Every structure is written in C-alpha cells, then in structure tokens.
Amino acid sequence: MASKTHSGNYFEDFRLGQEIRHATPRTVSEGDVAVYQGLFGPRFALQSAATFAESLGFERTPIESVLAFHMVFGRTVPDISLNATANLGYAGGRFGAPLFAGDTVSVTTRITGLKQNSSGRNGVVYVHSEGVNQHGENVMAFDRWVLVPKRDADAPPPDTVIPALEDAVPAEEFVVSWSAPADYDCVASGSEYLWDDYEIGERIDHVDGVTVEESDHMTACRLFQNTARVHFNQHVEADGRFGRRIVYGGYLISVARSASFNGLGNAQTIAAINGGTHCAPTFAGDTVYAWSEILDRFELPGHARVGALRVRTVAVKNRSCAGFPYKTADGKYDDGVVLDFDYTVLMPKRG
Amino acid sequence: MASKTHSGNYFEDFRLGQEIRHATPRTVSEGDVAVYQGLFGPRFALQSAATFAESLGFERTPIESVLAFHMVFGRTVPDISLNATANLGYAGGRFGAPLFAGDTVSVTTRITGLKQNSSGRNGVVYVHSEGVNQHGENVMAFDRWVLVPKRDADAPPPDTVIPALEDAVPAEEFVVSWSAPADYDCVASGSEYLWDDYEIGERIDHVDGVTVEESDHMTACRLFQNTARVHFNQHVEADGRFGRRIVYGGYLISVARSASFNGLGNAQTIAAINGGTHCAPTFAGDTVYAWSEILDRFELPGHARVGALRVRTVAVKNRSCAGFPYKTADGKYDDGVVLDFDYTVLMPKRG
C-alpha cells in the first residue's frame, strides 16, 4: 500500500510551467491578528485602531501586509519548500486587495524556472505564487526561488530556464486602497514624518532589539501553517547543520517591519516586495535589530495624498544598528546581517 | 473563619452517584481558535477555511473536536483532578452538537465508580462528564478515571463500584453533522485519500516531530482553564517526582491530532474517543512524534458520503515513529510512548 504521508517535492518532481494548487485555504480572523500582535507587537495605527482605519477610508481594519504575506507563503511550503535547503530570494511581490478578518486565502503556484546545480545533487526552483480571497481577487503575489535537493541524484536534469525577475515592482502597478485625509492625525499615528520628509539615501536606525524565543518562532510558523521541519524539531536538528532549530526567515521580516515603526511610523501599508535575501540563520536567543535606507521615492498618479517609498530594511542579530551594518568591502554581508529586505511602502503625503 | 480557598477534592470527598456542576462556563471565541492554531498548527481544511466548512454544509466553521474536548475537560479539573496523581484513562467519549465561536460550554460530572486501593492511601474515581452549550445541547461527553489521594488515610473506604466501560462508542450513536459534496475538494483538503482508501491494520507514520516548550504547554492549559498545579509551578516541582513541570496529557492529544493530518488529512472531525492512556510523562524539551493504526472502519447508515475510521494514534517522544513503537513483548509500553489514543474519525467516502 502506497504511503499516505506527504513527503514534499524534490527537485526532479517539478516541471516548468506546472501549476500547483495548494492545500488548506485559510480564513484569517481577528484572533490571528491578536496572536500576531502578541508575537511581534506592531504599532502602525492603521492596524491598531479601527477608528484610524476609518479615517483612511476603510470600512474595516485591514490585516497588516506582512501577515497577509505569511498567510500566502504558509500555504506554499508543503509543496514548494518542505525539503528546501535554502530560501534563496524573493522578487516581484505585489499586494492587491486588502485582506480583512473573515476573508479566506487560497494559493496557487506556477513553476517559472528550473536550474540543476553542477553538483547534480540539487537545483534551484523558481516559482510564482498567487493568493486570492474568496471573491477571487488577488491578495498577494510574489516570486521566490529555493534550493531543493534531488531525491535521486541520477534523475536527468531539466532544461535550464531562469525567469526574468524584476528589479522592482513598477509604481504604476501598485494597488492603493486608502488615502490620507486632510487632517491625517500624526499624533495618533506616532510619527510626524510624512512621505515628503524622507530623502533618498537617508538611513534610519530603528534602535530597539528583541530577543527571539523558541516558543515564539514556532508559534508564528504554526499560526501561518508553515510546516518546514527545521523550525520545529530539536530532536532531529540536534544532529543537523547548526545543532538547533532555525528561525523561519519570514519571522525576521515581521520583526524588522515592527521595529521599523520607530522611524517609519507612517508606512501604513506595503505595496510591493521588490526583493529579499535571508543572509544568515537566526536562532532562539539571538537579539534582532533593524535599520532602513530610503532607496527611492515616487509620487503616485491619481493619489495626491499618498506617496511611495522604496526602502531597504536590514535585520541584524546581536549587534547594534547604530553603524548601519550591511556589506563588507568584498560585497559580502557583514557579520550578523540576517535579512536584506527591499520593499515599497505607502505613506501619506502633505496635501 | 473557614478558608475561602478551593483546595480540590480528595478521594473520600467523592460519593457514588454524586453530581457536580462545575464552575466557570466558557464562551469559546475565534480568538481561542487562533491561540490554539498558534499552539498546535492544525491543518484540517474544515477548521482552517470557512469556505471549506460551507462546502460540507456548515453555515459557520465548527471548532476543532479536540479543542472542544479540552474546553469540556478544563471545567472538570478543579473539582475532579486538582489533586489527582494520575489521569488513568478515558472511555465513551461522544462528540455531539458542533461547537461554534460564541457558544458557551457548561459542564456537569457524575461520579460513576469508586475503588479505594489496597494501600488505603488513595483510590480510583470514575466519572462521567458532559458538556452542553447554551441551548442545552450536548457538545461532548466522556468517561474518565483518575487516581486521587486521600486527605485522611483513616477515612473509611467506600463500597467498591467499578462502572461498565465501553470498549468503543457504537457507530449508531455517532452524531454526523456534515456531508461531503460530490465535488469534495481533495486538493484543498490536502489529501487524496478518502475513507475507502484505508484498510484495517494499516499503519501510518506521521513523520513530523515538534519540540515542546514550557511556555507552550502552560499557555494551552491556561487557555483551557486547566488548573492542575503540576503544569505550572517549577518552584514546587523542582522538589517533586520528576524535578520539573509535567505537560498536560491532553496537550499530547492535540500534538498527535495535528501531526495526524499528514496521512489522515481528510479526518475532518472526531466522532468518538473510545479510550486513551497517558503512558509516560512528557516534559519541555521533549520532541513528540506520532503514528496511527486503522483499527476498524464503518459505513454510517443514512450517510452515503461519510464513513468512520476507528484509529489508534500513538504519540512517542524523542524517537522516530518509522518503526511504529508501541508495546514490548511483555505487553508494556515501549520506551518513549507517551500516549495511546483510540478514537473514531469521520471522513468523506467516495460516492
């Protein structure tokens, strides 16, 4: 009798152009928002207060962008990255219709590229994943590429296809679901700095560090239904590469996004994830800091009161970000850098 | 002045036929569901997605069966097992009306048997507990028996009465609240295997292990309002039998049920708990695995599209379940076996 256990896909299981509809659609609730609040402590006013959400034109409070990302990402893990050795990068992330409590997210992934490595033992799988709500509206879509081992080293290699990946999501594709009123409340939002006040090249140390606990990062993964084994099983990981459980890379995105409130307090939503790299592993006991650099700024045609800032937020462990640690002279990531995240936020503009 | 502190019941406090209405009725919320999600990461589609619940005929998403069990069980602890040395077994567990967010569970227990041990220092108390919702409908009922010390070793023993306990809940008593549509979505559910595909005697290794943290098992007990002291107090347990806090046995049921998704993904609800034994204690730092054996299969008269599988799920700590560890030649539980759980799930049948 065939095993009824799902063991995930290996490199040779993927086919170019293959479409995978993922299991376990997920209805997001106010409870999920509260658990996320307890895990990451976000303070952006749009997600914190229904009254503030209303002031931006929402009938109900939308789900924080990064939580929406995790809910889409989580669905893809059992099919795409259960056996992955590394989550190599992200690109082309687009946030669409806001996600609200009560909405159900379903996710489909298309295989957009395959490249077996010269060792013949593994390969890179490029995918495009798209999450839709119960009305079929796009909620969040993104490209990523992962390193996946082969089950059978003798399986023949596929034709190498590497998809074109965007450097950044074009501003004209941003979905802008809110507007800042003339009396936008900078006291309630916690920051007096609006889009107009940021300059390209400006760097901000978000100052505060938070220490990661095993319970916290595992709870996050269970909330998102991210089942990757390296996060959960100390019995196996004790003999693994690091001797311990590895924190989900996306956990660092949430830590960094929450920390970024201190300096980017009016970045109410994320419009795009342009790119992202998990530079080094994080473990329980590590303390994570973050800093950001403003990479670009755009006006948004038709949106007089909202502008976009392209931001790089860097998460660093066990080291202050006062010196903005990033890369060394040889272009490698500096000691302690765990996340290099390039994304575009929406922020009120002065009228 | 009499102490106003509740110190729980001792063996000689229980009377055969006694009815105890328990304190602290509990309204279950979407928040509870989310905290449970963060603790155990269940992936059964019925509880994960409102859209899927609707496809099975529910107007709203029912609460996961094991969470309903914990909510009933938790009410009984202060009166029945606060002083218990061991939770010896379960039988006759019947799930009734589905529990929904917003429902309030109230629980009553009847003492169905008493047997003082030969040492004269403790005895076994047999109870039947029944949880009802705010409409008075039965939600979940079960028998259990616990080892309870005597306050006063000289208290006279009661007449020994051991109730008849069922080997298994009869299939004709199952409450079946849902049906599988003709287009039941095995992609969304995460498993292509339906009732028809399982054979008696078949064994499934659920593969994935998860390491238990102190924060997690205490949070679970606090959520369920299970107040048993051995779970919470390291200051006392440091000098106790094991030198540390003991994980609530029911925590293992939830871990095992969540793990069982990988192999029993269409077991959308539990109809009955036939029996259960906590074979050995679990502690923070232990990694828990699970495997299952199909014990029996039933068609359900009047339910053409839903069948029942009687399943034994065994939870094991710090040891892979690839070899299906269970009992040794002398009939004792093998090293590492912490839970032996016999229950009946409902699963879609092919039309």
Place this chain on the structure above:
Amino acid sequence: MASKTHSGNYFEDFRLGQEIRHATPRTVSEGDVAVYQGLFGPRFALQSAATFAESLGFERTPIESVLAFHMVFGRTVPDISLNATANLGYAGGRFGAPLFAGDTVSVTTRITGLKQNSSGRNGVVYVHSEGVNQHGENVMAFDRWVLVPKRDADAPPPDTVIPALEDAVPAEEFVVSWSAPADYDCVASGSEYLWDDYEIGERIDHVDGVTVEESDHMTACRLFQNTARVHFNQHVEADGRFGRRIVYGGYLISVARSASFNGLGNAQTIAAINGGTHCAPTFAGDTVYAWSEILDRFELPGHARVGALRVRTVAVKNRSCAGFPYKTADGKYDDGVVLDFDYTVLMPKRG
C-alpha cells in the same frame, strides 16, 4: 537631517501641566481576550462566559479590568516611561465605562508634578493618564509616578511640585455597571463567598504559583504595545543591572489577579486601583504566588446587590504565601515580595 527615531522623553523634557496625547489608539478584540487568557488563565465567570455576563445585566462580555488597565498603560509608555528607571507607584485608578471587544482606546496624559532628585541626575515625574473609548467615555484613568533620568545633568531643575495623591478612590465615585440577580449563580462563579462573607483584616493565601517564561512576559508586553526596552533585549540587558530581561511590573498584577480567583472568585470587576508598588524585579524562571488581605468593605448606595471590598494583593516570588510574607519589622518589604497592590473590587451582596 533630524533623526526620525523616537527616543522617548527625559526628565527635562516634561513640563508641569503639559498634556500629551499618546500615539497608537488600540481597538481591543476577542482575539486580545484569548491571548490574554492564554497568558494568564483568568477564571472569573463574568469574563469567561457570555451567559454569565448576561446574567449580570451586560449585553456583551466586558473586557477584564486589568486587561483594560494594560491597554491604557501601554499607550503611555513611549512618551512617559520609555527611559524610566523605575515605575515608582500608582494611585487614583478609576475604572469607568466597561470596555468591550471592538472598542478603541485613546489615551492622554497630563504632567501633574515634577521633582528633581538631589543628585541632579534624574527626577520623579507625576502623571495623570486617562483612556477614553471611541465615544469619548472614560474607560480607565490613573495617576502614576516614575523615576526618569535627565539627558543633560546640567539642565536646570524645574520648580518642585508634588501633586496631592489620594489614599484611596472614594466609593461614591465608583462606576458600577452591573448588578447581581437574585439567583446569582455561585456554582458557575466558582465561589460561594459573597461580599457579606469577607471581614476586614481577613487574609487569604491564593496558594497556586506559576513560573514566568521569557516568551510569556514579552508576548504580554507586545500585546499591550508596552515598548519598554528592558523587557525585550537580552543582548543589552546581559550587560545591564541584572544581567537579564526584567518582567513588566504590570505582568505581576495580572498574575496576581488571576491567582486571586482562588479565594476571591466573585470579585467580578475592579472599581479602583488605590495604590501599587513594584517592590522588586521579577525575571523569567521565577515562580509567582499571591495572597490578599481585606482592607475595607463598603456598601454602595443605590446598589443593593453589589458591594465593594478594598483589597491588598501581594505577589511574592519563589516562596509560598502560606505565611503571608509582606514587610519586615523595619518596614521594608520582605524577601521575595514583588508587588504590593491596593485596589477595590466589586462583589455581589446577599439580597
């Protein structure tokens, strides 16, 4: 370019009479209630069961008083106590309109006193904070005073003004939002003792201790958006005063309030916080116990079926409360005492 990072206020930044409207209004949800349940395990029937809340005259279940306090307190931290060395005391806490899931709390603080210390390096800031709901109704107000360092030791001292602080909130100012029905259900509430049964001077050991975990106290602070750094950052605290993260003092209030159910089970709501002192720091790994003394009892004119008890609840770490540890002969707090909390609860009276 000026730093966009909020670094909190120092002693010389505060002005007598200054009004600070705090950032990040907070909509409280059923999810928050569930996370709080998982953290502290409260068992008061009013907050546990919608049916019980209805029996006291509520249309919906109100939020537990101490959670309402935390939600108000949390808003004030970034402006008042981010740099505080110590939270010296509370007084004059009044609970107003009940807080319900869906309500949004906004908080304003007035500086009511300033006193530079003789060292010239820091000073005491006295504040009155008031939280209102989205209808502008007062939800919770309190005075506190904190020790705040100076940024610049040479900054001139302010005139010393120490506000008059009440010994206790007068009973005639209590907001009483509920009444006990003639058939108040002492079985459901978990305690047969009503207001009439408590005597001034009576002391109650709440018996049960709970061990604090790093994950739990940080999750609580993140839920309340209490951003004080000493709670979160082991990398910095390793070189700090204690070598480790310090548990938020308010966490102990919640632990003690939950423990007090065992002996004060009918104390359904808190009317006032008369005073409070965090006597010593608490750390992860500490086990916290609590005991209470009845300080006073009041009838409430116009409320035949509800009375008030003024209570001192003392939280103690790593030490049983059987001997009611409090102060030594020289008036100092005894070893292990971490919280001295003076508050007034509302409890049903016999008809």
